[in-house]
Amino acid sequence: MAYVPATTLNILRFSKLSRLMSMYPSHFAEPNLNKITDRKSASHIPVKAATNDLSDSIFYGELKNKLIKYITKKGNRNLAKELLNETFETIKRTQIERLNLNKGDKTSVIINSEQLLINAIENSRPLLQLSAIKRGGVKYQVPVPVTEKKSYFLAMKWLLDAAREKDRKVHLPEKLAWEILDAACGQGRVVKKKDDLHRQCESNRAYAHYRWS
Template identity: 30%
Template sequence: MIIRPCARLISTSAPSSSRYDAKVFREPISDREQLRKPLSADDERNFLFIKALKSDETPTFYRNHVVDKLVRVCMTDGRKEMSRKNVLAALEIIKRKQYQAWNKASDDEKPKIELSAFKIAEVGIDNCKPLMKLQGVTRGGTTYQVPFPIEDSEAEFRAMKMMRDICRQKAKHGETFFKDALAAELMLASQNEGATIQAKQELHKTCEANRAYAHYRG
């Protein structure tokens, strides 16, 4: 095989250096509860520099890692603002429904009702995370769908992707709007119900059926 001089190879190795010198920079605090507590006298962050926070790790109340990632996953043709409006509209629908249920509930039932739409979204996405994934592996001219364990960040992405595709199908067929479908799926998923939970279970069943090919991982 001849590689032309102008060909550009994509590196898959980890970066050997960082913009932050490990000797003088330390990790920032993103948890709001920890920010309220003073640093101990022997904490290195008292006299060293702090790394910049990522945009989805800011401790402000109006930013949330799951919501920010869901906005990016639901984006189409680079229209991020449209995606953000749909996701935030879905959270508003969840908030209104939970408050309606809270107003109608008795004094004993009210503490059991979750009013935070962010918390419902986090629990719903977490319940939809698959434990395994299928990946094609070719052996002897035949491609096998081999089950592989999945990392948490990729599992979160796949959960959002499954939910996004299901909501898009419902909106495409005219059953409902995307924001309404997303709100319904998040609420059902927070209770371990809904089409996204079923899709995750079907994936697990397929992985279980293909476990005989697990020795092809290496």
């Protein structure tokens, strides 16, 4: 009988355990929210059950759903939904007022609150960040690229942090609405924070080679 190292046995045991812990076999497909699919080609493929936070409604938005999760505290998801709905209402009221006061090109004023949220997050997403890497007993701040998932997380986290740092006497939906409107226009503290981070990464680009050394 051939000798099998202990590490290999542990890996095999862990893989079997992970398969047992999973509710679905590996050949099951992820749930698809898109209604426009080829049913004939997908009819024989088993699909996992959708989670509670997924929906095929036209009002569903992945970024909006993630932002609700980040707003949620102590598991009170309904309160987070109400706060975000109030934020969208405040944004829409503000944009309608601007539209009525604007005597020029009224097509430049965006009224859709969800589109403004997407624009704000896209303007606030960092592409690089500084990572402390130790070489020769010295720590260098090395610029490294940010993954897409983390860049979206940082953008929404910065928007919420900037809103919560403002005056506590003002309700969160109003503070968050103004932060989103500023970021959607390429202004505000969140966009400045992103620009400052990119500027620091640019000044430390001489240490970029430490990523691979």
